[in-house]
Amino acid sequence: MSLDYFLGILGPMLEGAQTTLLLFVLSIVTSIPLGFAFTYMVRSRIKLVAWFANGYIYIMRGTPLLLQMLFICFGLPVIPVIGEYLVMDRFVAASLAFTLNYAAYFAEIFRGGLLAIDKGQYEAAKVLGLSRWHTTTRIVLPQMVRIALPAISNESITLVKDTALLYAVAVPELLHFAQTAVNRDFTIMPFVLAGLIYLLMTLVLTLLFKALERKFKFD
Known part of the structure; x- marks a missing residue:
């Protein structure tokens, strides 16, 4: 494979990576505060609120x-x-699904962090x-963040x-452009390049x- 070929497929794949990063940022920015809110709803003294929050978390974590x-x-x-009033752009719909799903996982992470704090401090x-x-x-919050940070990192x-699940709803992201190049050129190299881009993004994270862990450790 020539350098020109890699440069030719790199452009569209980086365009797809922008969509990937946009979905990631939107999901993180919205799901973490929502997850924190559900953490406190679970601990609410109002039983209806606690039941709703627990039910929500169970459903979102229990279904794909x-x-x-x-x-x-x-x-x-x-x-x-x-x-007819619930029709959304597919990227918007996917972003909503990611936010609602990951909020449930972050809620459990935060709950675990809160439970790890000694009641004597309260x-x-x-x-x-x-x-x-x-x-x-x-x-409470500084200690909870310190405890929960490794789990937040993994999530x-x-x-x-x-x-990559955006591919299932025909939103052109990184994997979409890799698959298109593979089908067109009959080579697996676009998949390799896509894997390297994913690895780069996860390395940065x-x-x-x-x-952040070092900062909270020494603060």
């Missing part, structure tokens, strides 16, 4: 992400009466006269790889989270 994405893309529009904060807000933001790397 691909099924959820197909349901939002193709299932919602065929619902009688309201289906009592000490109460004795010191700290409000619930100050206790959460100054004592984020999984998210990068799961973006790994280094970023390692740096």
Whole structure:
């Protein structure tokens, strides 16, 4: 394979990688806060809220992400009466599915982080006269993030790889362009190049989270 061939397929694949990165960023930015909200809903004293949050987490973690994405893309529009108002751009629908799915996983990660914090710290904060807000933001959250960071890192790397599921709903991302080149040129090299691009993205994420872990470790 010549250098010109690799350069020729690299352009479209990098274009697809932009879609991959966009989905990743949108999913992370929206699913982490939503997951944190569900973590506190699970711990709510209002039983209906806690039941709803637990049910949501169970359903989203218990069914495949691909099924959820197909349901939002193709299932919602065929619902009688309201289906016509639920038609979305496929990338938007896929982003919504990723956000809802990963929020459930992040909620469990955050819950585990909260459970690992000694209850005595809550009592000490109460004795010191700290409000619930100050206790959460100054004592609980920093420790929870430190504990949960390795799991968040693993889940984020999984998210990068799961973006390949866009291929199933015909959104032109990295794998789509690799598959197109393979079918056209009868060579597996586009798959190899796609794998290298995924590895590069996960390497950057790994280094970023390692740096964050060192920062929280020494803070």
